[in-house]
Amino acid sequence: MKVAIVHNHEHKSSEVTRHLLLLLKKNNIEIDDHRPDLVISVGGDGTLLSAFHRFSHRLDDVSFLGVHTGHLGFYTDWRDYELEELVQSLLVHQEKSISYPLLDVKISFHGNKPEKHFLALNESTIKRANRTMVADVLIKDELFEKFRGDGLSVSTPTGSTAYNKSIGGAVLHPSINAFQLAEIASLNNRVFRTLGSPIVIAHTEWLEIKLQESNDYLITVDQLDIYQDDIKSIYYRIADERIHFASYRHMHFWHRVKDAFISED
Template identity: 30%
Template sequence: MKKMNKFVCIVRPDGVSMQLKEDIQNHMLKKGWQEDLIQPELVFVIGGDGAFIHAAHEYVDVQPLYYPIQTGTLGFFAQYNREDFYAYLEALEGDYYEQILPLLETKINDEVIYGVNEIRIENVMHTQITDVLVNGHFFENLRSSGVCISTQVGSTAYNRSLGGAVIANGVEAMQMVEIAGIHNQKYQSLNVPIVFPWNTVLRFQSKDFEDAVLGADSKVVSLKGIHDIEVRYSKEKKVRVLRTNWLNPLDNLQSLF
């Protein structure tokens, strides 16, 4: 692994997390590391999944290694909690591997937007009529409140609330789930979650996305004036997460449900 010496802490603003941040800073500085808020090579994320997703968006262009530490009640991204932290510091000496989390990508009005968990098209004003194209071929027409496209790690988030499948760690796939679809004798979609290979390109077209929004994790942008939305895995951007060989990802999943 490449030798690293620049770090930063992204922290949830509660007492426990702030104290752990101070402990980490003191420890890393004593080890000869430098704190760098702009171009960090290692990002300690202290908090929950919200803090992790915030950090992933904050440093999407830097692509550092993330070290998530759970200080809340639930966390899908962190293998480590505050009690284990000092035991797992040994991983920084080389006893770790990098888990690569792909990012969903779309482009709205020349802005490239990324999703760690999911990208959504949502319309709470009226029924959204949307054509779905898969790798350039028409697949189905949706009449619904929208559609959710999730990553493997995002399969346990909003996707799961919509009835989507939980995709096991290591499976390179994306999943599409219709949101509140209308199904009757006249209009029918497939009406089940669909899992696609990682290199699938999904396209969503409509004569009117006027009242709809695009959500990418916690980011929301208007789709006014937009008629064509392409969603795929990014070819350039990814999220690198520090993992240790002695922890099983399924143990974390099992403990949360």
């Protein structure tokens, strides 16, 4: 097994990474930052998102595992004080993994500018800088609604507990092969009407957001901010690729939800 480690720059994460590297080398586990079989993130969910985008070109060949050094995360199964147990589990060479859906994002432009393509683990959002966003929302190439408001968020099941939840979206179990559209402060009155609630879109369907022509749109894909002129539309669907998490130990999803949002311990 070849392992790569991605960590944030917090002092605790750096110390945990140094200890983990010593344990891996002591047990003759090879470190390979370019073509690993397993990527271990040390930090929080943001660190694992960074690790995902760093190795998104090798999703068929790599799995991910998270060690959290702060609060419990949705992508981190191990605590920083469990490194010896973690390394011993790697030596067993379990080949099990669990995979979750990703979001395929394609941005098209007016004129002859080439399309841009991205994968998202959590979500993608569309907003305007200082004005109301106006867009046509199409599902499977048919107009569903004309949106007016602050913006739109499109999330994966694993991303449903992140920004999506904060704007009133539903929490989806990550085994559901679908994605979700949630409105951000939509305008609803006698003149302008939207559905006004989140919708879950099947993996067999696709979503297109056709934008009113303007040069002040901000598109996000996970932590990536995309400022581009002449954006025509954004196309979303469930990606062919999936992310794989090494399941040496994988916490029950609803336990994570309870620990993150309900438990007071």
